Amino acid sequence: MSAPLAIPTLNDVAKAAGVSTATVSRCLNSPDRVIDSTRDRVMQAVHELGYSPNFGARAMASRRTNTIGAIIPTMENAIFARGIQAFQEELRQSGYTLLVASSSYREDIEEEQIRTLVSRGADGLLLIGHSRDPEIYKFLATQGVQALVAWSHNEGAKLHSIGFDNRAAMRTLTESVLEKGHRRIAVVSAKRTGNDRAQQRILGVMDAVAAAGMDSEATTIFETSYGIETGALAFDQLMALATPPTAVICGNDVLAVGAMKRARELGLIVPSDVSITGFDDIELARIVVPALTTVHVPHREMGTKAARILMDMVEGKSGGQTEKLDADVRLRGSLGPPADLS
Amino acid sequence: MSAPLAIPTLNDVAKAAGVSTATVSRCLNSPDRVIDSTRDRVMQAVHELGYSPNFGARAMASRRTNTIGAIIPTMENAIFARGIQAFQEELRQSGYTLLVASSSYREDIEEEQIRTLVSRGADGLLLIGHSRDPEIYKFLATQGVQALVAWSHNEGAKLHSIGFDNRAAMRTLTESVLEKGHRRIAVVSAKRTGNDRAQQRILGVMDAVAAAGMDSEATTIFETSYGIETGALAFDQLMALATPPTAVICGNDVLAVGAMKRARELGLIVPSDVSITGFDDIELARIVVPALTTVHVPHREMGTKAARILMDMVEGKSGGQTEKLDADVRLRGSLGPPADLS
């Protein structure tokens, strides 16, 4: 029952096994370069002492970490959780460890997290979106850390990215809405600050509105934080307008589901009284009644591919690549023609 | 455009600023112990060089990391995501960094992740549930790493835990179901292997069944993996039985929502044709129609409190504590009396 007060080190193992630290190190890293009998003795000592290598020391001596970091806005958003899960599974298969941090959608926290992960020796970083202080790119370059952006496609950006064209996808979706005959539309968007996906999606709506020759000023934009309840509250506000919209285009599925919930509570029938659309195509979109018209985003595919691209970058196999994934509109029951406006 | 080939070190900063490494270190760690003029000069050099401290070296020299690790079964499950988000926010406020890893519900991967996080210097670890190889507790003790279990309350366990009594909560819920008059019930559970929450919840159902004097053999248990679709498939199977259940008790809300979805697709009305219950009380439970009867779990509260307890343990302020949170049944529309069986 005497608790060892000191954490066992390589040296302790070496002494216990009666060999040098170099030999212990070899047993752990290239076992074939050590004769069987010694290895057995060493491994036994390792187990008896409960030895675990000190990562920091190892990283410092070997100058490699096999670690990738990812910084997402929040773990609470299912789409990031899903993409990151796939990302991590792919990395793990190749022997990399993933460190995940979240920024709460704040640029300053993201920057802090980038520094934290870099100082922890991350060989590469996965970031979300392109909206951040350009200074940070210099920092990453100085530190020799590779970075890749996901969830947003952008050919001209500083960093390579894998994702889809948020703007084009939202434009296509909005065109579908307009084709149904809607002329009074409103947008419920996530907060745009530091969130280029949200910005791009609104621009996509505006593209379609402008192309249809409508007055873009007449399109109400309601900005709110992420959540079902905030979506519901936004819907309330929009319906209280003098001329409420006949279609509510939401920046993501969660907001849209909140809107649908409130519509039901207000006694409004979707889509005959009001149409509602989302973005992401999370499972929830097919659970609600009627099912939600939305944009399908291949989150897991994105995570998997991001892992491959980033590993290639880190290993110097490529300088990185920008890849565009398809995000297509899924027309479902929540979108219909507007009611007769009499 | 000449990319610096070497990552700047403390030494580089010291040279650039014309001081010793000790002074640079002081500027970074205890700025007040350095005179203003020198500090300004040093900080300028830090910025110009894009210096970032090497975490491994720092940890090795200072023998502290201010890092907490958490290993959750999967990021895709909203309840973990939510609890961990709260956990991380609380840690961050006290200057700790959180490293998150996921085990895909596999004990072997969890063990691997524990070793990874420990070797990365985590001062403390948050683990889910009590189901793991006891050997690992020895390892943690040897390494001097504090660990706390969440999502599962258990007074007698090896580790301190914060959570709720899964078994008692499920028993209470089941009693509500039986009170409605149901006598043919079925359980849709997550995979029990290595998942004590799932095991406990089933035991809770059986407790209530036994207490009601019913034949526990007659209670079908269907085990499946996590997901809406798997919940739907499980429901299919149960309804195809010779004597289908009148109430389906699901191990979590996601499975329950899948069951509700399939019920609707089969033309069954909930609850008049079949009652369905969940566990967790995620937002989704209040979105579906009818709303889901479930057990409310205070995920965020658990995350926040877990952070405080674990930080106290790591800082030696306490030897840890086991705390039980309330998880109470929320009766909603998805549970009603059974249809006339005639």
Add this chain to the structure above:
DNA sequence: TTGTAAGCGTTATCAA
């Protein structure tokens, strides 16, 4: 096949 010893980038002790 194994051992010796020189780093790796910090912090901390002790002097100056």
Add this chain to the structure above:
DNA sequence: TTGATAACGCTTACAA
């Protein structure tokens, strides 16, 4: 207030 310098735990030439 600052500077030398010895750890910290590990890897890796280079020798034996």
